[in-house]
Amino acid sequence: MGKTHSSKSASADGGSSTAVRPFGWRDKIGYMCGDFGTDFMFVFAGTWFMIFYTKVMGIPGTIVGTLFLLARVLDAVMDVTVGVVVDRSKDHPGGKFRVTMMRFTAPLVILSFLMYQTFAIDADMWVKIVYMSVTYVVWCFFYSCVNIPFGSLASTISAEADDRTSLSTMRSMGGTIGGLILGIVAPIVIYQKVDGHQVIRGGDGTHIFAIVAAVVSIAAFIGYLICYFNVTERVHPDPDQNTKEGEKRSPLHMIANAFSSRSMLGIVAAALCLLVAQLFSNQLMTYVYTDVFGSAALASISGLLGTAVMFLVVPFVKPLTRRFGRKSICSFASALGAVSMLLLFVIQTRNGIVFLLGAVFMYFALMGFNLVIWAMITDVIDDIEVTRDTREEATCFSCYSFARKIGQAVAGELAGLSLDWVGYQSGATAVQSAATKTALYNVATLVPGVFFLLTFVCLVIIYPLSRDRVLYNVEVLRVKRKGVTGEEARLLVKYEGITPTGTAPEGSTIEWPDFHELERARELSARTGVAIRDPQADTSADADQ
Structure with a gap:
């Protein structure tokens, strides 16, 4: 089998081959800005798209919700397709x-406008x-x-x-x-109070949404540019790792390989449920604050x-994940x-204040999950490489994104159906009954x-990547990058005393091995410099004493 190795390829600006700069704040800030751009458009669409088309354009909520459902299902298929295409594409000096x-x-930001x-x-x-349907579906693509x-x-x-x-x-x-910028500024800019009721600024035919969308699109594009010029790709799979007998695996095989992993199934199920909870809440909370509590300020x-x-949670994320693991944090x-x-x-x-206090606890829940979820995806990618000896980042991420899109579809459909079910009246100046x-x-x-x-049930029952399992996978891949196969790396880690359920205490011996297996482990240890716990050596030492 092949192995994953750290690249000494292009610099972040796509220059010629040089020593790659170490991971640092440029990567962190660049990646943060990339997600700023992504979520600036995503949150705006998730929160205001339905409001725009129901209140301004006068389209019934059921139709908008159905569009969410159909477009997101189609989009989920697009995600997996794009993931396979990206994984099968050739690397690029500037990073694939x-x-x-x-x-x-x-084209993405233009469609967003x-x-x-x-x-x-x-x-x-x-x-x-x-x-509405054409622009939204193309934007999703x-x-x-x-x-x-x-x-x-x-x-x-890294x-x-x-x-x-x-x-x-x-x-x-x-x-x-x-989301903060949109959450604070957008309601104040888009809504105004008329005769004690919150209505869309400008009334029928308003251009306020187009103005806000233009600002969102420009800011998102700048965020992606910052990401591109500051993030460096350092870890690449060996070109032969995902090849069997000289032939590339089929797209269906790649997708099946990802979805047959229990860790992938667990994170997909949890993500789907969480996205429904989060996005359904995002879409209806603005209605609740403006129509139930009568305040866009809320x-x-x-x-x-x-x-x-x-900002309260961020300083505790790394120490808590080290202590309890990401699975435990997300479950809680x-x-x-x-x-x-x-x-x-x-x-x-x-x-309204009591409701806000309840919402604060929901925000703690969302942040506890969302601040580590992206690291959990990389844990799943690592787990599949350790257990299957294949590494297909884009395919794995697209499978996770598939679940997100299905969650978005379900949330959008539920939101649209809910608005019709409760008898919500469309129109920029409509007032709702008690x-x-x-x-x-x-x-x-x-x-x-x-x-x-x-979401809690999916994490506890299905998702298997505990803190100890993640640490085991990290060690297997660390050893694998020393130039050995996946099978050899797992053998060495076994004789290091590290297992998916924990690390053997210092001074303890591991179970008596097969003699030929032990000899192979000794040879690999000598070749790679990875120290192992030799049961025969430990036994001999005890006998001498």
Whole structure:
């Protein structure tokens, strides 16, 4: 089998072959800015797309929700396709994933702007639906073409577990900062109070969404540029690692290999449930704050509190993951999210401050999960390499993204159906009835609470990558990069006393081995310099004493 090695290829600006600079703050800031660009568009679409087309363009919520469902299912298929294509493509002096990301960035941000135009507001309903559908589906396609290589970057920037935790944290900070800006500024800019009610600024035919979308698109493009010029790809698979008998594996084989992994299935199931909880909440919370509590300011305060929670949590992420592992952190976070949202459903508060306090606990839950989730994806990629001797970053990340898109589809469809079910009245100046407000509150708290609970169940029962298992995988890959095969690396790590369930205490001996296996381990130890615990040597030493 082949092995993964650290590259001494191009510098971050795509220059000629030189010694690669060490991992550092340039990589962290660059990766953070890349996710700022990604989430700036994603959060804006996730929060305001439905509001724009229901309140401004007058399209029923069921139709918008159905578009979310169909487009996201199609988008999920696009993600996996893009992942396979990227993995099968040749490396580039500037880095395979960075270059692919930038090739599609310009059309992505242009489509992000075009989705929020009102020139067809007086056209027939079918014209508005067609325009909405075409722009959104094409935007989703280019989003896949940018997001898959961007997400795959994390496993190539550094092979070290702590570096990947830092990248995951910084990525989440970038997305959260983008969400903060939108959460605070967008409601104030888009809404205004008229006769005591919150309505869309400019009324029917308003251009406020197009203006905000232009700012979002330009800022996102700048974020991607900063990422491109500051992030370096250092870890690359050996060209022969994913080849069998001189032939490349088929795309279906690559996808099946990823989805047959229990670690992938666990993270996919958990991510799907979490995304439904998070995005359904994001889409309906603005309705709750403006229609139930009658205050767009509460929506802005909520966004500010979410960011404050992030900055409170960030300093504790690395020490907590070292102590308990990422699986335990995410399990606790999802349980906290379930309790907070279900409690809000039970108490039925009509006090905006009390509701905000409940939302703060949900933000702790989301940050506890989101700050480490990207490192968990790299854990899954490592686990598949250790157990299958194949490394296909883009395919694995696209499979995870597949789950995210399905979660987005379900959340969008549920949100649209929920708006129709509660009797929500469309229109920029529409006022909702008391019964509609009560039903809106109920679905906005109960549905996220249930899906947070399902996330907890998926992590505890399905996802296998405990702290000890992750450390074992990291050690296997560290040994593998010394020039041995995956099988040989696993053998050496076994004789180091490290297993998927933990490390044997210092001074202890491992189980008496097969003689030929031990001889092979000794030879590999001498060749690589990896120190092993030799049971025969330990036994001889005890006898001499």
